[in-house]
Amino acid sequence: MAKTKTVKKAPAKAMAKAAPRTAPKPAAAKAAPAKAVVAKAATSTPTSMAGTSGQGLVRLLEDDGTVQKGKDPNLPEATLLFLYEQMVQVREFDRRMLMLQRQGRIGFYGPILGQEAATVGSVAALESRDWIFPALREGAAAMMRGLSLTEAINQLIGNGADRCKGRQMPCHYTFKEGHYYGMSSVIGTQLSHAVGAAMAARIRGDDVVVLGYLGDGATSANDFHCGMNFAGVYQSPCVLFCQNNQWAISVPISKQSASETLAQKGKAYGMPFVRVDGNDVLAVYTVTQQAAARARRGDGPTFIEAVTYRRLGHSSSDDPTRYRDEAEVKAWEKKDPVDRFRAYLQKRGLWSEAKEVAFKEQIAQRVNDAIAAAEKNGPPADETLVTDVYAHVPQQLKDQLADVLALEGRGVNQGAFPL
Numbered sequence: 001m002a003k004t005k006t007v008k009k010a011p012a013k014a015m016a017k018a019a020p021r022t023a024p025k026p027a028a029a030k031a032a033p034a035k036a037v038v039a040k041a042a043t044s045t046p047t048s049m050a051g052t053s054g055q056g057l058v059r060l061l062e063d064d065g066t067v068q069k070g071k072d073p074n075l076p077e078a079t080l081l082f083l084y085e086q087m088v089q090v091r092e093f094d095r096r097m098l099m100l101q102r103q104g105r106i107g108f109y110g111p112i113l114g115q116e117a118a119t120v121g122s123v124a125a126l127e128s129r130d131w132i133f134p135a136l137r138e139g140a141a142a143m144m145r146g147l148s149l150t151e152a153i154n155q156l157i158g159n160g161a162d163r164c165k166g167r168q169m170p171c172h173y174t175f176k177e178g179h180y181y182g183m184s185s186v187i188g189t190q191l192s193h194a195v196g197a198a199m200a201a202r203i204r205g206d207d208v209v210v211l212g213y214l215g216d217g218a219t220s221a222n223d224f225h226c227g228m229n230f231a232g233v234y235q236s237p238c239v240l241f242c243q244n245n246q247w248a249i250s251v252p253i254s255k256q257s258a259s260e261t262l263a264q265k266g267k268a269y270g271m272p273f274v275r276v277d278g279n280d281v282l283a284v285y286t287v288t289q290q291a292a293a294r295a296r297r298g299d300g301p302t303f304i305e306a307v308t309y310r311r312l313g314h315s316s317s318d319d320p321t322r323y324r325d326e327a328e329v330k331a332w333e334k335k336d337p338v339d340r341f342r343a344y345l346q347k348r349g350l351w352s353e354a355k356e357v358a359f360k361e362q363i364a365q366r367v368n369d370a371i372a373a374a375e376k377n378g379p380p381a382d383e384t385l386v387t388d389v390y391a392h393v394p395q396q397l398k399d400q401l402a403d404v405l406a407l408e409g410r411g412v413n414q415g416a417f418p419l
């Protein structure tokens, strides 16, 4: 039986006080506050969605990587390169994890292809002491906060080195040191948690903002309304960020809501709202930074709708060709967030074809090394089947464990992953 580490209980004050493990991002946190259109959008009254195109959409980067005159937020070079690195890394990570799933090396995976800018841009806009309450597609946030790729893969495998000891479904990373709350698959429930955690931070006097994510589908869940209402009434210092990727498994946005935009739902709860091009990392970064600054100075929550697209299936268990048109997917491929940002970097003289080749190899190697390291770890110890629920394992559970162990060697645990 493999040995597993005992996880010590976190001290009560851990949540707001624990220093996040050094994430390779401080440059991003130090970026100068962005200005102009987005400041206006994020701090405007609900009825004035400032923006640059249809339905108040905030957009800074054009498809060809140019920025409209006077709109460049002029982020520091280190921040720009960090954003690019993280977007490329999560794309490669996704690609490889889907392959591992198809090879039966992990049981399940939920990709974010097409949504890299929405996740990476919003997380990078926060300070490392701020907390993240993810929805389904923000695993990259944990990695940006310092969760190593190997640890992430340990979780996907559910091996003995996984901090959740294989008890969670794949993709449900948890990373307290990085102020990344464990993901809940129960749609929308994390919003009340995010709003409440931000309120708690304020009561304690901690300078902490909470970024809570949701999908478009979550706007139909009861917990969305509960979280939004609390946030508005109590002026919780949070940013609620909706990744409108147009689909909730097989349900299109047209069947999800009769509202003209999701962003405008913020109005009903008395909070400013902004609709941003989720494939434009500069715009996402800028609006989120503005919203976080607003929350930090005590002016309450902001609701952000990031308009983006889920280009692959809902998860490795899904086949989207059964319910949506390939032409729609192709149209969104042309709005690729990574290509658009790379074009911008090249125009600014910060990137080149030669750099791209070497960089891609480096990222591929990083993911390869992480897979190799994670696959060296054995399975969780058998006794973890009954530990961590009671302070002392009751006799009845000890007996059950003994019964299970007596079956070992008879292949009782062999079989298809049940999803």
Ligand SMILES: Cc1ncc(C[n+]2csc(CCOP(=O)(O)OP(=O)(O)O)c2C)c(N)n1
Residues within 6 Å of the ligand: 136, 137, 185, 186, 187, 188, 214, 215, 216, 217, 218, 219, 221, 243, 245, 247, 248, 249, 310, 314
């Ligand atoms: C309360 C609840 N209802 C239903 C489900 C099943 N379910 C899992 S993911 C999902 C769709 C979520 O869509 P969305 O919020 O748009 O997020 P996305 O998957 O697009 O990122 C549903 C309905 C669930 N997990 N929880």
Ligand SMILES: [Mg+2]
Residues within 6 Å of the ligand: 215, 216, 217, 243, 244, 245, 246, 247, 248, 249
């Ligand atoms: Mg969705």
